[in-house]
Amino acid sequence: MNDSASGREAAAANLDPGRFLPVLALMWRIRSFEELAIESLREGLVLGAIHPSIGQEAVAAGICPNLWRTDLLLSTHRGHGHTLAKGADPLAMMLELFGRAGGTCGGKGGSMHIADFGVGMLGANGVVGANIPIGVGAAHALRLRRAGEVAVCIFGDGAVNRGPFLEGLNWARVFDLPVIFVCEDNGFSATTRTRSLTGGPGVVARAESLGLPAEAVDGNDVLAVDAAARAAIKATRRGEGPRLLHCRTYRITGHTAADQAPYRDASEVEEWRARCPIARLEAALRMAGVDQARLDETREAAQAGMREVRDRARAADWPDAAGAFADVQDVGDPAARAF
Amino acid sequence: MAGTTYLEAGRRALIEEMERDGSVWALGEDLGRGGVFGQYRGLQEMFGDARIADTPISEACIMGAAVGAAMTGTRPVVEMRFSDFALCAVDELVNQAAKARFMFGGQMRVPLVVREPVGMWRSSAAQHSQSLEAWYAHIPGLVVVAPATPADNLGLLKSAIRCDDPVVYMEHKNLWGLEGQAPEGEHLVPLGQADIAREGRDLTLVTWSAMRHVSLLAAERLAGQGIEVEVIDLRTLWPWDREAVLASVEKTGRLLVAQEAVSVAGFGAEIAASVAEALHARLAAPVRRLGAPRIPIAYAPPLEDRARVSEDQIVEAVQGMIAPAPVS
Numbered sequence: 001m002n003d004s005a006s007g008r009e010a011a012a013a014n015l016d017p018g019r020f021l022p023v024l025a026l027m028w029r030i031r032s033f034e035e036l037a038i039e040s041l042r043e044g045l046v047l048g049a050i051h052p053s054i055g056q057e058a059v060a061a062g063i064c065p066n067l068w069r070t071d072l073l074l075s076t077h078r079g080h081g082h083t084l085a086k087g088a089d090p091l092a093m094m095l096e097l098f099g100r101a102g103g104t105c106g107g108k109g110g111s112m113h114i115a116d117f118g119v120g121m122l123g124a125n126g127v128v129g130a131n132i133p134i135g136v137g138a139a140h141a142l143r144l145r146r147a148g149e150v151a152v153c154i155f156g157d158g159a160v161n162r163g164p165f166l167e168g169l170n171w172a173r174v175f176d177l178p179v180i181f182v183c184e185d186n187g188f189s190a191t192t193r194t195r196s197l198t199g200g201p202g203v204v205a206r207a208e209s210l211g212l213p214a215e216a217v218d219g220n221d222v223l224a225v226d227a228a229a230r231a232a233i234k235a236t237r238r239g240e241g242p243r244l245l246h247c248r249t250y251r252i253t254g255h256t257a258a259d260q261a262p263y264r265d266a267s268e269v270e271e272w273r274a275r276c277p278i279a280r281l282e283a284a285l286r287m288a289g290v291d292q293a294r295l296d297e298t299r300e301a302a303q304a305g306m307r308e309v310r311d312r313a314r315a316a317d318w319p320d321a322a323g324a325f326a327d328v329q330d331v332g333d334p335a336a337r338a339f
Numbered sequence: 340m341a342g343t344t345y346l347e348a349g350r351r352a353l354i355e356e357m358e359r360d361g362s363v364w365a366l367g368e369d370l371g372r373g374g375v376f377g378q379y380r381g382l383q384e385m386f387g388d389a390r391i392a393d394t395p396i397s398e399a400c401i402m403g404a405a406v407g408a409a410m411t412g413t414r415p416v417v418e419m420r421f422s423d424f425a426l427c428a429v430d431e432l433v434n435q436a437a438k439a440r441f442m443f444g445g446q447m448r449v450p451l452v453v454r455e456p457v458g459m460w461r462s463s464a465a466q467h468s469q470s471l472e473a474w475y476a477h478i479p480g481l482v483v484v485a486p487a488t489p490a491d492n493l494g495l496l497k498s499a500i501r502c503d504d505p506v507v508y509m510e511h512k513n514l515w516g517l518e519g520q521a522p523e524g525e526h527l528v529p530l531g532q533a534d535i536a537r538e539g540r541d542l543t544l545v546t547w548s549a550m551r552h553v554s555l556l557a558a559e560r561l562a563g564q565g566i567e568v569e570v571i572d573l574r575t576l577w578p579w580d581r582e583a584v585l586a587s588v589e590k591t592g593r594l595l596v597a598q599e600a601v602s603v604a605g606f607g608a609e610i611a612a613s614v615a616e617a618l619h620a621r622l623a624a625p626v627r628r629l630g631a632p633r634i635p636i637a638y639a640p641p642l643e644d645r646a647r648v649s650e651d652q653i654v655e656a657v658q659g660m661i662a663p664a665p666v667s
Contacts, residue, residue: 072411105444115443122410123443127434133403134410134435141408144364144389167400174395327445329504331482331530332578 015223015288021298023065023222024285027057027278028302030081033090036310037080037097037111038257045314046097050111051078055220055252058277059184060085062225062247063152066233072120072142072151074135076184077112078251079124082154087119094309100316107319108327120149129159132168132181139172139179139242150236154182158189160203166210172242173211180232181207181244184219186251191263207244219247220277223284250275341523346378346515348489349454352496353379353416355525357386360414363500364390366401367418367454375420376456376515402428402453406436409451409505416500422455422509423466436505437480448503452496457485458549458599460512462643465635470548470600475507476577476609482506482530483576487551489519491574494528502530511549533580535587539567542593542657545584545610547573550597550648557653566661576606581613588614592623593660597648602630624660629653 034054040046053060056078064073064085075082084090088104096103097111104116115123122138125131135153142149159165160183172179183203187194200206207214213235217228225247232243250272254261261269282295328334343351357363364386365379371393373380383391394401398419405415419425425432436449459468475483482504486492492510499506536551537558546554551572558568569587573579588594594614596607607628615626631646 074407103444105442105446108444109442113442115446117410117443117446122407123439125435127430130403130430130435133400133431134407136400137404137407137409137415138411139407140404141411141413144408144413164399164403167395167397168403170395171397171400171404175392327441329440329480329482330448331502331504334479 015284017285017288017290020281020285021290021294023061023226024278024281024295025298025302026065026085027061027222027281028299029090029306030057030060030084031278032303032306033084033094033309034080036306037094038253040098040310040313041257046111047099048110048112049256049258050097051256052253053078053081053251055272055276056184056186056249057081058222058225058281059154059182059219059247059249062222063154063182063229066226066230067120067152068149070120071149072122072135072138074122074131074138074151074153075124076128076131076155077124077126078156079114080111083114083116083121083124086116086121088114088116088121090306091309091312092116094313095316098313098316099318100313101319102316103319106323108323129155129162129164131155132159132164133171135179136168136171136177139177140175142178143175148237150178150180150233152180152182152233154184156189157183157185157187157194157203159183160206161189161198165206169207169210169212169242169244176241178236178239179242180229180236181212181242183244183246185246185248188251188255190255191259191261202246203244204246212242212244214244214246216246216248219249220275220280222277222281249277340520342518343489343493343521344515345489345492345510345517345519346376348493348521349378349496349510350380350382352493352500354382354385356497356500357390362412363414363416364392365416365418366392366394366405368394368396368420370418374418376512378515379418398424398427399431402431403435405451405453406431406439406449409436409449410439410447414500415451417451417453419453419455421467422457422471423469425453425455432481432505432507433478437478441480449505450503452499452506452508454508454510456512457509458511458513459636459643459647462638462640463512464638468636470598472507472509472576473600473604473606476606480505481577483509484530484574485509485511485548485576486574487511487514487548487572489517490521490526491528491534493521494526495530495574498527498530506530509548513549528574531575531578531580533583534572534574535569535583536572537568537570539569539591541567541591541661542595543569543571543584543587543591544595544597544653544657545571545573545607546597547576548599550599553648553650554597554653557650557657560650560654561657564658566657568657579610584610584614585617588618589621592621594622594626595653595656595660596626596628597653598628598630599648600630601633602628603633605630627656627660629656
């Protein structure tokens with residue numbers, strides 16, 4: 001056993017079950033929500049495309065419980081986990097995926113545009129990297145209003161090759177904004193390996209070159225993500241400016257739920273399944289003295305809750321079609337002369 | 340009323356709105372030095388560098404940051420320097436600003452104004468001269484404004500800043516020095532309301548931005564020939580004042596649109612088609628459009644002029660529509 005492994009065991013033995021049982025429950029809710037969403041997609045009930053984050057739950061669950069409800073979060077097309085973790089109602093989210101009345105966005109957005117401003121979740125985004133300037137702007141507004149909140153902007157490894165990544169990180173440094181960037185690195189830019197598309201040593205070096213403190217953590221270890229996120233959020237909230245966390249993780253599903261991911265070996269997927277972030281947290285909790293029955297109860301309660309959400313979504317009504325003309329804009333008639 | 344310029348009127352509008360509403364702020368390149376044309380002169384001294392923010396040359400981030408800041412309780416005024424540069428920020432404007440309110444189910448609004456100086460000006464060539472208003476008029480969620488006079492630049496910019504929708508605000512670079520009168524007190528021009536710049540019974544000439552002034556010169560000349568042209572300055576392209584245009588064409592029976600933009604798929608096509616659909620039976624002549632040919636704008640004046648709609652062209656077009664040439 002090497003030093004870091006024994007260090008982890010010691011940390012696990014000291015961890016506070018009172019803090020991390022809810023984190024485990026959150027991770028199971030995310031996992032179960034997405035498994036049911038994939039099942040529902042196959043049944044034709046979830047529409048369009050969904051981008052599951054199965055295997056990546058430790059990022060959402062390591063970061064978001066350290067945020068205030070009024071802190072701001074910007075997410076990606078692969079954003080179900082982040083949104084749930086920020087406190088959005090899973091039923092409203094499932095209704096949104098089903099395109100039904102009562103969805104977070106009234107059925108107008110779907111999976112890629114889930115947002116819940118009531119819990120500071122300013123939106124998933126269908127355009128890779130587009131949430132970076134928006135997150136920076138949200139942080140800029142916090143600064144202008146002298147608010148005590150921070151903004152967290154999560155993006156994937158593909159986003160670091162887009163211009164808005166450079167522009168946004170530079171901006172955050174220049175204006176010294178309260179924003180934490182999180183690169184949730186699952187290794188793939190859609191269906192191509194990011195390392196084959198990326199020059200230089202990677203995202204941490206890119207952030208550091210722009211003057212942002214940056215740190216890499218094991219994105220499948222929720223304890224590590226939690227510790228790094230806590231420290232980063234605390235520093236940024238104290239006025240120490242922007243920083244970046246690089247969370248290395250892996251996507252167990254394809255790019256979308258329909259992608260069979262023939263571009264990788266089954267053995268690679270199995271290797272990462274063995275590093276399942278949920279199983280690792282369970283192991284840590286067992287080591288801290290939590291018994292298996294408690295862990296099983298946590299899983300079963302989360303799964304039962306999500307099944308109920310799915311069942312209620314199945315029974316829900318479609319939105320009123322007149323909604324297609326609502327919330328377009330105040331000025332001008334959106335129905336104008338199309339027919 | 341007091342004498343002012345188009346530039347000074349825009350500057351005054353921003354000052355008044357920033358004084359009125361502490362959530363209004365401006366961001367863009369070189370604003371601390373007054374902006375590229377001087378339209379922000381002295382504002383950083385008045386309001387500080389937090390509310391008149393000098394930004395990196397990062398158009399995508401300028402626009403994107405404005406979207407994020409608009410969603411979260413402030414009212415940013417974005418300066419894009421030249422409308423051509425705003426093309427570096429089209430995702431942020433079209434995919435994000437214009438759609439956020441709708442796709443998030445009305446949870447918030449994006450009250451931002453993006454100032455995009457447009458048009459031909461002093462041999463500025465292909466990347467500093469364009470009029471791309473039709474692109475934005477095509478996008479649900481956006482308001483598109485193109486003021487032509489000092490009073491309208493004052494009243495429309497103030498209305499745009501107060502509007503809760505994202506507004507593309509296109510000031511014409513060749514008009515900065517244009518002198519005119521503007522009311523001394525509070526002056527708001529409603530978005531979506533055209534201005535009948537000149538009344539006439541024989542033909543409706545619909546125009547906007549700098550072409551208003553060319554159109555008025557042509558109308559004056561035509562009046563000397565006994566042809567009374569009604570000149571309508573749309574002022575706002577989305578929503579455009581359909582009622583004012585249709586009422587005028589009902590009266591005159593003729594429609595000509597004069598625009599600086601490329602005529603093909605330009606906004607004039609929307610007006611021409613709308614009038615043809617609604618008033619076909621009332622038309623005494625086919626509708627006509629004048630606009631630029633489908634060429635990039637050149638640098639040398641004789642070449643640049645080929646992209647310009649001239650007073651002569653308008654006069655000829657009107658004469659042709661009033662007395663159509665016999666078929667030979």
